[in-house]
Amino acid sequence: MEQLINDLKQQIKEALNLEELSLEDFDADAPLFGEDGIGLDSIDVLEIIVLLEKRYGIRLESPKEGKAIFRSVRTIAEYVQANSKKN
Amino acid sequence: MTNQGWAGTTYGNEWMHRWLIRLLRHIDVRILYVFTAVFIIPVCLLLNPSRGIAYRYFRRHIGCGRLKAAWKTYVGHCLFGTTVIDKFAMYAGKHFHMEVEGYESFSSLAAAKEGFVMLSSHIGNYEIAGYTLTSKEKRLNALVYAGEKASVMQNRSKMFEGRNTRMIAIRPDMSHLFEIDLALQGGEIVSMPADRIVGSQKCIELDFLAGKAKFPLGPFAVATGRSLDVLAVSVMKVSSRGYKIYVTPLPYDKEASRQQQIRQLAEAYVAELERRVMQYPTQWYNYFEFWTAKK
Numbered sequence: 001m002e003q004l005i006n007d008l009k010q011q012i013k014e015a016l017n018l019e020e021l022s023l024e025d026f027d028a029d030a031p032l033f034g035e036d037g038i039g040l041d042s043i044d045v046l047e048i049i050v051l052l053e054k055r056y057g058i059r060l061e062s063p064k065e066g067k068a069i070f071r072s073v074r075t076i077a078e079y080v081q082a083n084s085k086k087n
Numbered sequence: 088m089t090n091q092g093w094a095g096t097t098y099g100n101e102w103m104h105r106w107l108i109r110l111l112r113h114i115d116v117r118i119l120y121v122f123t124a125v126f127i128i129p130v131c132l133l134l135n136p137s138r139g140i141a142y143r144y145f146r147r148h149i150g151c152g153r154l155k156a157a158w159k160t161y162v163g164h165c166l167f168g169t170t171v172i173d174k175f176a177m178y179a180g181k182h183f184h185m186e187v188e189g190y191e192s193f194s195s196l197a198a199a200k201e202g203f204v205m206l207s208s209h210i211g212n213y214e215i216a217g218y219t220l221t222s223k224e225k226r227l228n229a230l231v232y233a234g235e236k237a238s239v240m241q242n243r244s245k246m247f248e249g250r251n252t253r254m255i256a257i258r259p260d261m262s263h264l265f266e267i268d269l270a271l272q273g274g275e276i277v278s279m280p281a282d283r284i285v286g287s288q289k290c291i292e293l294d295f296l297a298g299k300a301k302f303p304l305g306p307f308a309v310a311t312g313r314s315l316d317v318l319a320v321s322v323m324k325v326s327s328r329g330y331k332i333y334v335t336p337l338p339y340d341k342e343a344s345r346q347q348q349i350r351q352l353a354e355a356y357v358a359e360l361e362r363r364v365m366q367y368p369t370q371w372y373n374y375f376e377f378w379t380a381k382k
Binding site: 041042043045046047049050053059060061062063064066067070 | 260262264265266268269286288309312313
């Protein structure tokens with residue numbers, strides 16, 4: 001799981017051009033959205049959706065689950081681990 | 088520049104909307120056009136800051152002189168009034184003559200396996216005819232503002248019945264993004280406006296009509312994320328009972344980097360928007376401070 005979290009951090013950092021954020025400072029449990037966390041927004045969600053599909057073959061089937069899945073890097077990793085079709 | 092001052096909803100309360108629909112079942116739209124132009128628009132121009140915004144648009148971005156800009160400000164507001172009346176007339180069951188330019192661009196994409204994106208803007212009257220570009224094979228998903236009045240949403244739903252069309256409302260929980268993505272994954276059509284910044288503040292600043300303006304990144308990111316084909320669709324009023332629908336493919340290099348694809352697509356959209364606005368300058372209805380700077 002920790003390896004997957006680190007991979008996701010790296011890929012999200014690259015996909016969203018978060019150059020100012022080091023991997024050490026990228027807390028896996030920090031909220032991805034809102035002022036208390038990383039501060040991503042809806043456009044960033046789109047990028048992560050595409051990333052998950054291309055890298056892990058994951059297609060989100062239920063829009064209502066989206067908010068819970070994208071709460072933090074750890075929740076994304078848990079979802080990827082449970083649903084990944086690649087690797 | 089965000090769309091400050093725009094409430095994301097049609098003007099008037101629900102009672103007014105229902106009353107207007109009832110009235111339009113019985114009278115000719117042209118009677119309401121005249122009533123609006125003589126009694127409503129002059130009052131609106133006196134009370135509403137859109138007067139100054141529209142005047143500056145005609146002066147700085149269309150290049151009109153003072154008198155012409157003042158006259159076109161009045162005409163533009165009257166035309167805006169007619170498009171609102173037409174929308175409710177359609178809800179009341181009235182029909183308008185539609186002519187389509189570039190329908191083959193739509194039909195060829197509708198016949199293909201992949202989904203595609205249609206980008207609209209707040210010029211003319213997209214709602215009255217944009218959603219008539221539907222296909223039996225592909226469902227059309229129309230992205231709409233969730234804050235619209237119930238009367239408008241109910242009438243839209245009625246209009247969409249039997250047309251293989253559904254609405255996706257923009258919501259704070261971002262569920263609309265997942266719905267859009269699922270629709271495109273499934274080879275469907277997604278229609279969305281691309282000239283107003285709603286939700287995400289991420290935007291791209293481009294040259295537009297003798298100035299610089301910010302456009303939302305979202306619509307361009309959605310399309311390029313899956314390397315989808317994109318059409319610009321504008322519906323312009325050409326007579327009291329007629330509209331012309333312009334369907335234009337927007338090219339971009341699908342092999343370019345992600346950021347370049349977004350920029351190329353945004354530039355193609357803005358070029359098409361500029362062409363259409365210059366053709367119908369009084370049908371520009373972004374009545375807020377749209378431009379960030381003069382060129």
